[in-house]
Amino acid sequence: MYGNWGKFLRVNLTTKEIKVETWDEELAKKWLGSRGLGIYLLLKEMDPKVDPLSPENKLIIAPGPLSGTSAPTGGRYNVITKSPLTGYITFANSGGFFGAELKRAGYDALVIEGASEKPVYIYIKDETVEIRDASHLWGKIMSETQETLKKELKDENIKVAWIGPAGEKLVKIAAIMNDIHRAAGRGGPGAVMGSKKLKAIAVRGTKDVPIANKEKFMLTIREKINKLRADPVAGGGLPKYGTAVLVNIINENGLYPARNFQTGVFQYAYEQSGEAMADKYLIRNHPCFACPIGCARMNKLPTIGVTEGPEYESIFALGSNLGISDLASIIEANHMCDEYGLDTISTGGTLATAMELYEKGLLKDSELGKSAPPLRWGNTEVLHYYIEKLAKREGFGDKLAEGGYRLAKMYNGEQYFMGVKKLELPAYDPRGAEGHGLGYATNNRGGCHIKNYMISPEILGYPKKMDPHDISDDKVKMLILFQDLTAIIDSAGLCLFTIFGLGPDDYRDMLNAALGWNLTTEEYLKIGERIWNAERLFNLKAGLDPKSEDTLPKRFLEEPMPEGPNKGRTVRLKEMLPRYYALRGWSEDGRIPEEKLKN
Amino acid sequence: MIHVRVYAMLIDLVGSRTLEVEGARTVKELLDILDSRYHGFKKELEKGFLILVNGVNVLHLNGLDTEIKDGDTVVIFPPVGGG
Numbered sequence: 001m002y003g004n005w006g007k008f009l010r011v012n013l014t015t016k017e018i019k020v021e022t023w024d025e026e027l028a029k030k031w032l033g034s035r036g037l038g039i040y041l042l043l044k045e046m047d048p049k050v051d052p053l054s055p056e057n058k059l060i061i062a063p064g065p066l067s068g069t070s071a072p073t074g075g076r077y078n079v080i081t082k083s084p085l086t087g088y089i090t091f092a093n094s095g096g097f098f099g100a101e102l103k104r105a106g107y108d109a110l111v112i113e114g115a116s117e118k119p120v121y122i123y124i125k126d127e128t129v130e131i132r133d134a135s136h137l138w139g140k141i142m143s144e145t146q147e148t149l150k151k152e153l154k155d156e157n158i159k160v161a162w163i164g165p166a167g168e169k170l171v172k173i174a175a176i177m178n179d180i181h182r183a184a185g186r187g188g189p190g191a192v193m194g195s196k197k198l199k200a201i202a203v204r205g206t207k208d209v210p211i212a213n214k215e216k217f218m219l220t221i222r223e224k225i226n227k228l229r230a231d232p233v234a235g236g237g238l239p240k241y242g243t244a245v246l247v248n249i250i251n252e253n254g255l256y257p258a259r260n261f262q263t264g265v266f267q268y269a270y271e272q273s274g275e276a277m278a279d280k281y282l283i284r285n286h287p288c289f290a291c292p293i294g295c296a297r298m299n300k301l302p303t304i305g306v307t308e309g310p311e312y313e314s315i316f317a318l319g320s321n322l323g324i325s326d327l328a329s330i331i332e333a334n335h336m337c338d339e340y341g342l343d344t345i346s347t348g349g350t351l352a353t354a355m356e357l358y359e360k361g362l363l364k365d366s367e368l369g370k371s372a373p374p375l376r377w378g379n380t381e382v383l384h385y386y387i388e389k390l391a392k393r394e395g396f397g398d399k400l401a402e403g404g405y406r407l408a409k410m411y412n413g414e415q416y417f418m419g420v421k422k423l424e425l426p427a428y429d430p431r432g433a434e435g436h437g438l439g440y441a442t443n444n445r446g447g448c449h450i451k452n453y454m455i456s457p458e459i460l461g462y463p464k465k466m467d468p469h470d471i472s473d474d475k476v477k478m479l480i481l482f483q484d485l486t487a488i489i490d491s492a493g494l495c496l497f498t499i500f501g502l503g504p505d506d507y508r509d510m511l512n513a514a515l516g517w518n519l520t521t522e523e524y525l526k527i528g529e530r531i532w533n534a535e536r537l538f539n540l541k542a543g544l545d546p547k548s549e550d551t552l553p554k555r556f557l558e559e560p561m562p563e564g565p566n567k568g569r570t571v572r573l574k575e576m577l578p579r580y581y582a583l584r585g586w587s588e589d590g591r592i593p594e595e596k597l598k599n
Numbered sequence: 600m601i602h603v604r605v606y607a608m609l610i611d612l613v614g615s616r617t618l619e620v621e622g623a624r625t626v627k628e629l630l631d632i633l634d635s636r637y638h639g640f641k642k643e644l645e646k647g648f649l650i651l652v653n654g655v656n657v658l659h660l661n662g663l664d665t666e667i668k669d670g671d672t673v674v675i676f677p678p679v680g681g682g
Contacts, residue, residue: 232646232678237607243681248606252674254654274681275610295681312681460680461649465658500680565654 001025002212003065003515004033004108009129011122013196014055014114018129023108029517029527032491033108034064035091036531038080041111042089043534048542052084052188053170053195055115061102061161061176061201062110064493068103068209068289070218071510072225073495075100075289083187084195085172085346085403086422086446088539090187093450093490094161095288095296096179101159103493104205112196121162121200123153126207134199139165141339142177149202162200163190164341166391170194171401173346173424177338181296181308182288185343187423187445188403212516220513224498224506225292231501233462238295238497239285243312244274246427253459253468254564255432257425258320259377260352261418261555264429265564268325272315276327293497299331310334310344313449316427317348322355323377333383340391346403349424351375351386353404356416363411369395418553421446421544430552430571431561433458433468435475437571439482441550442580444535450496452483462500471572476579484528491531533584533592546590550577601629602672607679612637626650627663629673647678 001024010019023037031040038060042048050056060080067074077099083090102110105124112122119134137145145162161178167190174190175183211217229235237245250256251269258266270276281301286308287294300306310318310330318333319325337344357363358375365374372395373381389397399407404424408417418425423446430437439452449455457478458468466475485504489496492511508521540546551557552573560568581588585596601620605613613633623629634641650657651674657665667673 233680236646237677237679238681241607241679245607245679246681249649249676249679252604252606252651252654252676253656270616273606275607456680459649459656461647461658461678462680465656467659497681565651 001028002210003511004028005106005210007107008109008111009107009124010111010113011129011131012114013112013116013120013131013198016131018131028065028515030530032065032488032527034062034067034491034493035078035080035487036491036527037109038062038078038091039089039531039534039538041109042080042082043538048082048538050082052082052087052192055113055196057082057192057195059112059189059192059196060109061112062108063099063103064491065515066510067493068100068205069211069514070221070290071494071514072221072228073288073291073293073498074493075291076490076493076495077102077184078490079176079184079189081189081192082542083189083445084170084191085188088421088445088542088544089535090189090445091490091535092176092184092186092189094176094178094182094184095291095495096182097289098159098161098178098182098203099493100289101203101205103209104207105203106205106207110201112198115195116197119197119199121149121198121202123202125204137199138168141165142180142341143339145200146180149200153202155204158202158204160200160202162341163193164339164391166341167191167194168199169391169393169401171342171391171393172403173343173350173401175341175343177341181338183338183343186345186448188343190341211514213513217513220509224502224510227506228292228498228501233500234293234497235501238293238500241274241278242295242297244277244297244310244315246312247273247315248275249459250428253432254561254566255429256320257316257427257429259323260321260356260416261425261429263562263564264432264566266320269320271325272319272327272330280327281331288495291495295497301328301331303328304332304335307331307335309338313427314344314348317345318383321348321352322382324380324383325378326380329380329383333387336384336387340387342387342391345426346424347387347390349419350390350400350404350407351382353408353417354400355382357408357411357413360413360416362413367396372396415554418555419447420552421549423447428455429561429566430556431569432566434471434571434576435466435468435479437552437556437573438476438576438580439479441552441573441577444532444539451486452479453486453496454479454482456482456499463503469569471576473579473583476576476583479580480583481525483532484525487528487531488524491527533596537592537597540591550590600669601667603629603633604672604674606674606676608643608677609640609675612640612643623667625663626652626657626665626667626673629667630663643677649676649678650674
């Protein structure tokens with residue numbers, strides 16, 4: 001095989017058995033790798049009804065066929081597992097260097113099964129694979145874990161993925177972190193790793209990924225890198241301002257959520273924008289493995305020194321959505337989430353839920369504990385105090401650690417949870433981009449933006465500008481294309497930001513040159529559709545009820561946007577959803593017909 | 600008076616985030632005025648732009664021929680993206 005090694009590692013933490021297993025070209029042509037390989041293995045080997053925090057849940061960490069190669073942004077990996085937050089599939093994706101290193105160690109995936117009794121970490125150096133004691137690492141935050149492991153392994157270049165105290169405490173919104181500040185965050189994969197008592201995975205890989213046609217591959221890669229460099233977003237706006245350049249765009253378009261999505265305009269947006277960050281705190285960019293874009297920000301603050309981030313989504317989650325304007329406080333809060341190993345979107349979403357419950361009088365001061373800061377919009381004390389409590393499950397933090405949905409339910413305020421399938425929503429009010437709203441409602445991992453980024457056509461104009469309030473079949477078809485194409489980009493091991501500059505044919509070119517295949521763009525998109533359907537099937541088998549769960553919070557369906565360019569708008573989901581099912585070839589009740597599954 | 604807000608690289612060019620412009624009847628005329636005031640303004644938009652008139656993208660109005668009047672707010676971005 002080319003691109004993929006045709007090998008993956010299986011580590012059972014109950015029996016301590018370590019095995020190398022194989023998969024073949026025929027399977028690769030159906031599932032490609034990474035996210036596709038992950039859902040294939042989970043459906044084949046695991047009952048989707050298992051308790052996500054039990055030893056029966058499997059944690060699959062998988063780079064793709066282009067990970068570890070010189071393909072632009074080829075450093076990504078996916079974590080595929082059953083989410084303890086949603087109860088459905090999650091495929092959390094991260095950049096940095098860890099994914100490329102795991103691939104270069106000679107593996108297409110690491111399948112972790114069972115659960116250890118005592119804290120352990122997995123050490124991988126090419127063929128050497130060991131399960132080692134991690135008692136001394138348990139309880140440590142990110143920076144301490146990294147330092148200790150580097151010294152212990154006497155290797156400055158070791159690449160590590162790990163969980164923080166939040167994952168250890170089974171916080172349902174815990175992330176798996178790698179390379180200091182990169183996060184496979186969404187859906188609580190850190191809690192799954194914590195339930196297995198697995199603190200870290202430390203990897204060194206020294207092999208070159210096998211490429212079918214090296215000369216053709218290098219020429220293809222050069223052409224695609226040039227395309228990205230020439231693109232005004234991938235080669236201009238993103239390197240200069242990072243993802244936070246979106247703050248002003250989304251705010252001016254009237255869908256930048258503030259105060260738990262009560263409105264789509266935030267008065268202080270500029271103060272937390274990429275432009276303001278570049279002025280005040282930015283010291284340099286920090287590109288991931290083989291990335292010609294370099295969107296990540298290294299910022300410096302007098303209080304915490306140099307840190308990475310925050311990204312656009314984290315600024316909204318820890319800023320506007322809590323009514324907070326101060327960028328320095330947001331940068332500090334983002335740093336805390338990284339140290340404790342928390343998903344920033346869900347951390348902010350959970351705090352926003354708590355703040356609205358407090359505003360509406362359902363959550364009282366007496367619940368919060370002595371000397372706890374009041375949960376008032378804009379109170380920056382909330383960030384530092386409650387993030388620590390949440391990560392450690394201390395006091396009221398134990399309730400926050402369950403995520404926004406369960407918190408809202410505890411206080412009889414489910415209508416104040418802004419999420420889908422129990423996953424807290426990212427930084428776009430769907431009343432300002434209705435196709436994006438349909439994306440939230442139908443995303444296999446719940447309220448997620450990145451697997452169906454309709455903001456691209458609806459607001460930014462990529463690959464073409466579509467009216468954010470058009471709900472025709474063209475819009476629904478564009479969403480399906482984005483979902484299927486994203487499954488391919490993820491499964492290839494590339495970053496989704498390459499869509500600013502590259503189109504479906506470009507991914508085909510790179511994959512064909514690396515894998516030695518001659519597939520058409522349509523055939524690749526068919527793989528994407530297969531992956532999407534397989535993930536949907538996993539959810540249906542896990543108990544998904546499409547009627548009550550392929551939906552949006554009532555706020556977006558019934559409460560008109562109160563101000564700004566989208567004033568008076570709601571999301572016409574009911575008009576779009578049946579057409580989405582039909583265009584997907586699913587039944588009227590959102591199920592996948594047998595004949596569709598045979599493909 | 601047209602209220603204009605600019606972002607990203609355009610802030611450096613203009614030296615301010617907000618400005619007021621008189622005498623423009625369409626978005627195109629507004630861009631011409633801005634280009635004469637700030638050399639290279641239109642060049643920044645050569646590869647693409649995102650222009651909103653009172654919050655609505657001009658591509659869903661009448662493009663650069665979209666009419667503007669006193670009191671309108673025009674927001675101008677060079678091509679930018681993220682996620």
